[in-house]
Amino acid sequence: MMTLSEVQKIPKVLIFGNGPTAQETAGQLLDLGYEIIEINPAEDFSQDISCPATGSSPVQDYMEKWGTLANNPRYVLFNQTALQTIEGFAGEFQVRLKRDQKEWIETVGAIVLAPELISTGRFEDYALTPSNQIMTLEELNAAVCSSGEGIEGKAEKETRLKGLTPQTYVAFLVGLKAEGNVLDMARTLSLAQELGRKYQSQICVFCRNVKVAEEGLERLYQACRDEGVLFFKFDDEGPEIIRSGERVILHFTDMVLSQPFELVPDLLVLDSVHSLSEKLQGLAVSARINTDGNGLLQPANVHLLPQASNRAGIFLAGPGKGPLLPRTGLEEAKAAALMVHHFFQGETLENQQREVTVDKGLCTICLTCLRFCPHQAIGWSHRIFIHPLACQRCGICASECPMDAIQIAGYADLEVESKLTRFRQKWQEVETTQPKVVIFGCQRSAGVAWEEVQRSTFNVKGHLDFISLPCAGKLDPDYVLKVLAMGADGVVVLACPEENCKSIYGNTYAHGRFEEIRDYVEETGFDPRRIRFEYLSSNMVWKLKEIMEEWMEELGGMINQQSAA
Amino acid sequence: MERIDLKKLDPEFKHRVAGELGGEHIKKCFACGICSARCPIEKIEPEYNPRKIIRMILLGLEDELLKEEFLWHCSTCYTCQESCPQRVNFTEVIFALRNLAVRKGLAPAGMAAAQNLLSQQGRMYEVGDFENEKRQEMGLPKIKGNPEDYQKLLKK
Secondary structure, three states: OOOHHHOOOOOEEEEEOOOHHHHHHHHHHHHOOOEEEEEOOOOOOOOOOOOHHHOOOOHHHHHHHHHHHHHOOOEEEEOOOEEEEEEEEOOEEEEEEEEOOEEEEEEEOEEEEOOOOEEEEOHHHHOOOOOOOEEEHHHHHHHHOOOOOOOOOHHHHHHHHOOOOOOOEEEEEEOOOOOOOHHHHHHHHHHHHHHHHHHOOEEEEEEOOOOOOOOOHHHHHHHHHHOOOEEEEOOOOOOEEEEEOOEEEEEEEEOOOOEEEEEOOOEEEEOEEEEOOHHHOOHHHHHOOOOOOOOOOOOOOOOOOOOEOOOOOEEEOHHHHOOOOHHHHHHHHHHHHHHHHHHHOOOOOHHHHOOEEEOOOOOOOOOHHHHHOOOOOEEEOOOEEEOOOOOOOOOHHHHHOOOOOEEEOOOOHHHHHHHHHHHHHHHHOOOOOOOEEEEEEEOOOHHHHHHHHHHOOOOOOOEEEEEEEOOHHHOOHHHHHHHHHOOOOEEEEEEOOOOOOOOOOHHHHHHHHHHHHHHHHHHOOOOHHHEEEEEOOOOOHHHHHHHHHHHHHHHHHHHHHHHHO | OOOEEHHHOOOOHHHHHHHOOOOOOHHHOOOOOHHHHHOHHHHHOOOOOHHHHHHHHHHOOHHHHHOOHHHHOOOOOOHHHHHOOOOOOHHHHHHHHHHHHHHOOOOOHHHHHHHHHHHHHOOOOOOOHHHHHHHHHOOOOOOOOOHHHHHHHHHO
């Protein structure tokens, strides 16, 4: 097995993106001394039109920056290039690229995925079609913001706005059909303010939550209210939209007054759908990283730092993870550059010092481990290869391996077994009326809660032992059966809450495996109520105590009944 | 409840209230509801709801609001004002609304009578022989009205 110190890190970074985030990342990393290969999937660069609230720069700024980058000998840019696959591991990735009909491979040490999103009007969700009365946020932005020079149709859009007077009403629909975001809200607030000032129309904003979690937005929200913008907030999907010929009519009930209202807006502005362009839909699959429910580049998992993907060495920056204000995208670019730098500097986690071994004699190269690894850390040629930097030591591969060929130092099968043997010896020396229970818990959640409980006073009627696992996904059915065979009265398995597993699906596997174990346990004649599975986070100390105090007592009752019977 | 056409309401009303003494911060409200939650009058008279009153101002329900008698039920305990996270100063908004109502001739009848007494007598209660007899029994000196002095003051 390769050791950490043997891992080669090629000081070249591949940046994938078609806009300011990728550009900023490139600039930062060049300053830090790395060689940069930039891949732009499109032929031109996506641009956000300047608007004070969203803080983006005009097109000229971008073009100037490209010029500076192009002059740097450590920088190369490939336009209209697609990313086909990312093979290899952190420190030495082989990225297959394609442009026109030509394919080639670049070898790099780290990768930053920084695509931009395309925004389109949310017509379909509102069951509306474009008309004179309706504009999208993007169209309105282009018509109103002064530095949108050269935008086609800007003049035409401005004419549509000329119909606005102090007697007219403008309605914004934002964040009603899907959870809102700061980008649409920032645009809505600044455009509402702008229209109110320019035309003195009455502006109404229909929304669910007012998303102001960015600098300056709370202030902007207050300013809008001070200047007379009306906000209608809803718990549900908001106004009913009725079409009557060319007109759109809004029917809604004000939530404060419980009073039904009707509004025929003179101008209706729709919020946007933000998604990866068609060319980029397959990016996550090509890169073998996990996505969220909307196909964006990072699942909603608390364990993933903003710039991290589930694959070591592949970093994320910008709106590819979800719509952001452009200036936030630039901040993320800087953060990603810093993370890349730390990666190259050799900062590793403590648990990555643990050795992972694959017994060549037992391994049959069935590739089960490779398929299950949530971090894409396993490769193979004539034998299985676990990359020491990509591997996060979760142990899912070890528990799935049909031959038990994989062992992680500190959590090896023999080590667990010797712990269980020590427990058995201990139990043989104590009286048996009180239940003996073993808890298997994920070190991140249950392990932390267990330490906390140890520090406080608690009242346990029995003998309780805790075996820490790197991830609940490391739980082997053998462990549970062995524990029961050695004389334990009960077994508890604790995993991190759903959608919050650091190994993405370790807790799900653990739960599935637990259901199998329950079947085995029943077959062997044990009462299935003696084993228990719970989702538990590190701060749910109360739950752990509840299990320890109340469940142990029930268990005691159960075994005493059974021995009495 | 009948459906109201938002366009028939007056969007300027909120600005007029903001222009009144006491109503300056009316538009700061974001409808958190603390005022209604803590109002002692709302507990016994649910129709008197500060949050809803503010919402009616913001939406422009001027006539519906100013004719309401409950505007005069506020006890001016100032609990709402002390609790408001946005410093809307709702008690003073009530004062502003009352002034607007009076200007439109919409004060309750009792208010007009009280106002008359106050402007003519300088007191809420007329002091007559009955009152002075009672005062004598308790060992207190008699009171003379002096309404002319008070009217001179008012004329200033």
